[in-house]
Amino acid sequence: MSRKLHLALHPYGVGGPGQHGLWKDPRVAHDASIDINYYIQQAQAAEHALFDALFIVDSQFINATYPAHYLNRLEPLTLLSAVATHTRHVGLVGTASSTYNSPFNLARRFASLDLISGGRAGWNVVTSFDTGTSRNYGLDEHADYTTRYGRALEFVEVARGLWDSYEDDAFPADVAANVFLDPTKLHELNHVGEHFKVAGPLNVSRSAQGQPVIFQAGVSEEGRDLAARVAEGIYAPGGTLESAQEYYADIKRRTASYGRNPDHIKIFIHGGPVVAPTDEAAQRREREIAAEDNDLDRHLALLGRSFGAYDFSQHDLDAPFPDVAALAEKGGRTAATKIIERARRDNLTLRQVAESAADFRQSPFVGSPTTVADRIETWFGAGTFDGINLAFRTTEELAYFVDSVVPILQQRGLFRTEYEADTLRGNLGLPIPVNRHTQARQYVDAVGA
Amino acid sequence: MSRKLHLALHPYGVGGPGQHGLWKDPRVAHDASIDINYYIQQAQAAEHALFDALFIVDSQFINATYPAHYLNRLEPLTLLSAVATHTRHVGLVGTASSTYNSPFNLARRFASLDLISGGRAGWNVVTSFDTGTSRNYGLDEHADYTTRYGRALEFVEVARGLWDSYEDDAFPADVAANVFLDPTKLHELNHVGEHFKVAGPLNVSRSAQGQPVIFQAGVSEEGRDLAARVAEGIYAPGGTLESAQEYYADIKRRTASYGRNPDHIKIFIHGGPVVAPTDEAAQRREREIAAEDNDLDRHLALLGRSFGAYDFSQHDLDAPFPDVAALAEKGGRTAATKIIERARRDNLTLRQVAESAADFRQSPFVGSPTTVADRIETWFGAGTFDGINLAFRTTEELAYFVDSVVPILQQRGLFRTEYEADTLRGNLGLPIPVNRHTQARQYVDAVGA
């Protein structure tokens, strides 16, 4: 098989989706989510296993009811920069909101990470789920979907323009001629758009991979459209085989419809594998994990998250799910709509809805090493993903996956046995974007004056 | 002498003030300003020499006429985060503009650096000198001094409020009781001010030093006032012994007038020592350096920087300095006013003004190791600084200073022979700020209900 599987690692720290009680596991340090050594070790383990990338999620709104791993964590770019110098191959993808950043500032930080890591940076563009984030940025209201995704698109375009400020041969640094910079190879952007006015140029040059890789996470119609237009990677939820196939086909089709090569967008689904020596042991472990994730207060808080940090604890737990549709228009419309529809269809109480909110955890990758490898091969062959964003409860479980499942994937020719490149683009099989100004120059050279 | 001298290192990369031709020195790598290994080595050398901190300057506006070291450089916080895990004691001070950042975003990044470094982060608050920065942030005009410094003050207050979101014992992480966070120890800020509305809380806890150390750089009346109100460190230009004394006394007096302990603001002056085995050799070297800094285009560009990136090359170089006073109100009023006054007083041409703009380089610390140590001791004793922000042209010159001057300072009891602490506050002799909410709680406990 020539199409290659990609694997990334989403380190949980003290918790993750459907893993809100993880901090209680005695093997998990209580400060894991703020311990840079934990992340360096995770990145080194990922690199040892030849994974494509370390993937850091993020959010910027909390209240005291939120699960442990949201409460206290490192900012993704400072985190990844510290990790960069302790690794050499693994990609470094950080989540940052296009709704609550300025393009010049964020483009510069990613450009800097891209240089520090030698061309391994990726930016997971999110528009921010938590509506309360607006109040940390001076705004009473979170912008609606159209505004947020419109801003995201323009933001990425501006960032890419800034990243091309310098052509790759802009710095002759010719001592005899007293020329450090060739001034014709530095370009202002002078962007004027609906959301941004940015003059440029950026004061950072391009890295070995040209520009950071753009990822995206967001499954609404607007999110899919953004991905198809500009993303080179996606963090997608996964779900069932059928829903993953639908999503995968839809994204590839949309990408092609924008005149882009659909191979140049790599879709990663979330996978929280549970692997054990036998299928039975893995299933038992999966049930234990599900049983452990039993903190109703945390479930209510997370449920509320999709409705603007709405306080569901004020409602009767055993009455029908309350009518909160009006609260769902902003942050988490896609998630909220699903919850409401299911509650209505199945006539669920608030308690039932809260308890079943752990959907995201349910992983197709539960079983013995062979079973999990089989399942990965089947799903991969069925057009459901290009890669998996793997998340493990503990370092031990990551190590077991690497030792037991990865070799099978390698034997089957699905996964690399050595890194193809030192850059994230190189390993993902993504082209290096030619600097737009060099491209223009090449065109003029070709046509002649 | 009980008052201790502090030393920081300002790495030049490919250039610095009055060192605009440095990139031509064969010992300087052309990519030093974007090479993280260069900064790691500088930080490790600073730590080996027991310096208090590495100090990273910054700017966010360039055009093709700017000197080499402005053109292409790493963003300070990603830079320092990468350096953090390769050092254990040295402080990490990064420059960031309060004019072109959001408090929640920047407070979070510094809090993250503070955790990653184990309590060694410092923030050099600047209001941005280059007026053109505004056009990278969607604004046609750079804000005036009152607005910029008003915003800076409020920004620092908000950041400090956010940094106190969690009391130090907020996370019992009690598995038996199923309590990760004690919710009474997480605090919203709910700041509403002239420039910012920020709800909080911040999703990052405090570090070993409580909060990042606030530095400030800016010498206007407004800048001095900001420093006296909130800064714990200053990067000051130095100048003559008399001007440094005046500045030092003024800052300490102002600080006391705000009810603060004047020992809790450490004034660092810029020092670019030129040390050689003999005084003569050092003076010869100093003349060579001055002669080398002869790129008139770069001098014109830097001169223009104080007047909103004004293009002085359009004027006759040998005519009297043009009337540009109207351009000096915004970014660099203090510097610009000095330039205009001197040009008028001494009847200078544009060329003369441009050529003498290298003032900042002229260092009082030129001579043999003993001469330089004497000079440092005299200035220190004369109340001109608490510390020196040392800048060296090359790694070799840094090494020579460390090997020849530092031991003399240590013998005289002026400089430490081992680190006092693992935190920046600890080494600077600054107190750890008690969390404001803990303080309030302690007060209530003391008075009783």
Ligand SMILES: Cc1cc2nc3c(=O)[nH]c(=O)nc-3n(C[C@H](O)[C@H](O)[C@H](O)COP(=O)(O)O)c2cc1C
């Ligand atoms: C797999 C996945 C991972 C995500 N990770 C983040 C994240 O780390 N931070 C964040 O703010 N939003 C994250 N999001 C949320 C999206 O950014 C988006 O705001 C949210 O899903 C609402 O938009 P949508 O309806 O388009 O999905 C993620 C979404 C998905 C599907």
Ligand SMILES: Cc1cc2nc3c(=O)[nH]c(=O)nc-3n(C[C@H](O)[C@H](O)[C@H](O)COP(=O)(O)O)c2cc1C
């Ligand atoms: C020693 C020194 C170092 C400075 N470093 C920076 C810097 O790295 N970045 C920056 O934007 N401004 C820097 N500044 C400029 C100040 O932030 C300030 O904007 C400028 O000096 C104009 O304000 P003022 O008139 O109060 O000095 C520095 C100023 C001094 C005196």
